[in-house]
Amino acid sequence: MGKDVEAVEISGEDRRQYREKVRRCLDVLARMLRESRFEFGRPHIGLEIELNLVDAAGDPLMRNTDVLDAIADPAWETELGRFNLEINVPPRELGGAGALEEEIRDNLNNAEDAARTVGASLVMVGILPTLRESDIHLENLSGNDRYHLLNQQIFAARGEAMPIVIEGAERLETAVESITPEAACTSAQFHLQVSPEEFAAAWNAAQAIAGVQVAVAANSPFLFGRQLWHESRITLFEQATDTRPDELKAQGVRPRVWFGERWITSVFDLFEENTRFFPALLPICSEEDPVAAFEAGETPTLDELTLHNGTVYRWNRPVYAVVEGRPHLRVENRVLPAGPTVADTMANGALFYGLLRYLADEDRPVWTRMGFSAAEENLHRAARLGIHAPLAWPDPDGRDHGDPTAARLVLRRLLPMAAEGLVRQGFDPGRRDRLLGIIEQRCAAERTGADWQIATVRALEERRNLTRPEALRAMMLRYIANMHTNEPVHTWPVEA
Template identity: 35%
Template structure:
């Protein structure tokens, strides 16, 4: 959940003071890393799920304020648009039956949300991009009444000197669009997976998370359509990178420069603190809201970090128990079902733990540029992509998952002492999905082309299948 702010208009003095405090808090954080002052515990996991509110015709329903008021659950909060909400989990130690517990918790929260949505004659949908969404839905009138979003919009446009944010995605179709606001970002929803790690192992875990991104995304892809166009298997990736880009001119690709939504530029070398140094050196302050609280809370540093959307983002947590260090894996889209998303989380946790505990760091065998290029290839081509993997070479990502990475993930989950039944059930979902070739993106495309139907009809069929709670590989076309 993002930090709320008290105002949305700033002076030069606000920026100057915020930057001074940010530099000071960054120095404090450096000391925490040097002194290994973070909580060191068994791995802890959690998630955030962004969802759509739609009406009976599957059109976006801009009613999130009324929805949140009626639901009255602190785990469900606003998102950028009035037709999106975010569901959050409590943190859980990753051991025993935790994955079943996560699935049960999310199912219960989803049921409560579904019942509340029904009282507003709306439905809740988990889907990376909403196929029926139109450019005309993405207006300032549909921005949530949250000061943070208004301020982000104003500051990003200021950095662009008033030039529009341009969307230009070439996939199976070609899409171009221009906006004088950041509402394009609202067209993408995700299932963000959190992993709290021990600081002494953080570099290996962070690099493992980055390395895992491409195969994880191949299995999970669920966003082929945007504004009625068939683009990438995971169109969220170029969409989000371009939607929050602060570059002033030129073609925005998301592959160069220091975009605020980025796969990154290199492996972590000695410390995850390197990423927070990069935050200060490479990213101008967007939200210079000042806070009078204890400097040890690192409020300004955490706010600034929240305006840099790395696909693998380091997070600093501060609570009564002290400081904690988390990795937020952001590449996975929302949906298609709860069991699919928990299976994606199981794959992620298992792979990261296995890779991070290899005797020789796997990331040392591949250049960062190779892994980054493979990530975008997978975002575009999904399970049809070929990628390179340490010690194996180049092969189809589906074959890589089935023959190599699923056994790795099983081993990693066993290292965490996850229940055997959960390991087999959830990784079995991934295996069946990959072997069938039917992830969410491929089901959407196949249904649309097989039935020669409208986006609205396909979306309705998707919602009906989602409500069955069956994993996507079992959905009929």
């Protein structure tokens, strides 16, 4: 969840002052980077998981405020839709993350018990399969002022309804007049704290593996009753927050949900691009003078820069934050869907952290041998086809052997890299082998959450003659039962 704001009326003068403050913040960030004002010890990680609320039939339930009151835990927050919640897992050293899986399971089980007191259940899934088009309207946006102001500003920029068109196994074409469809996109967001000197390598590595991550973790095949992409969340999120009418698209104006367009040499590149390419959506100024704070030896919060950064939705987002008076930088990895289980989520995280460390350490990094556009194409190909997608990856012998499927690429080349990367960061060997073993077995079986959902709905339709809505509800109830076992998704049976 981004930084909260109060409901306000925004004027042209507000925008001018905000633009000036953002530029002053950017200047201060440049000075902080030059003067090495950042402290960094061992790498820390963090995790946010977005979840959906459903009723006893598996349909979306619009009661996140009631569920939050029942949970009564500050780690839990609202998300964009009234059928969403988010849990924020406290940061810890990567090498000391051994008990993380058990901690998350305990938190989710406690929250589930509380949610049931108000007739709700929690679901970790990339897109809730039972979500209907009739659920996506402004009244089902959460009451948080930030969300309503974002909705107002995005549609003021567009000046028209937002079309959503997805060509997959089936076709979806609709138009919406609020950003509520974005609430359908629920993710698991992994954070990694890095030093300024290592940031560019870490971000480049994260961009290079984004397609791999999405392919092996796809879990969003259904939207509004249609079977679309294996990870439909990627294209839905891109379209649901697009501030550009067709004329601006034709002029090459960048979209707010953005993969980027080049490898970087510094974290400054990303913040500078954000201020240069994207007008403010939430032009709200704080009282801090970032220059005065910096020159007084204080740590500036750079409020305007961080608020603006939170409205540019990069799949790997740079984060500047101040914790206990000390500034730090993080890569926020946003490509992964939530679920299906905590075990699957932790396995996805182990692959991400291990691969990122290994690739960032290479003498001849992968991004020096791979075009940036190839990395972006991998992301969208993976979203369409999932674990079966052919992905481009530079061959060590320099010869073109064709693009292997994501499953084969991970099994033959990337898993050993991830294992070595985790070793370098002090990850417990037993947990490493268990989590990467889940990825290995998932790839060998070629079954992600998306594959299981598609196969189960097909079986319910063909063997029991259920309609699509009936099959989706029945599948959803099986999904929830399997989710609570914490057995990885590749082991789930497909039953009618």
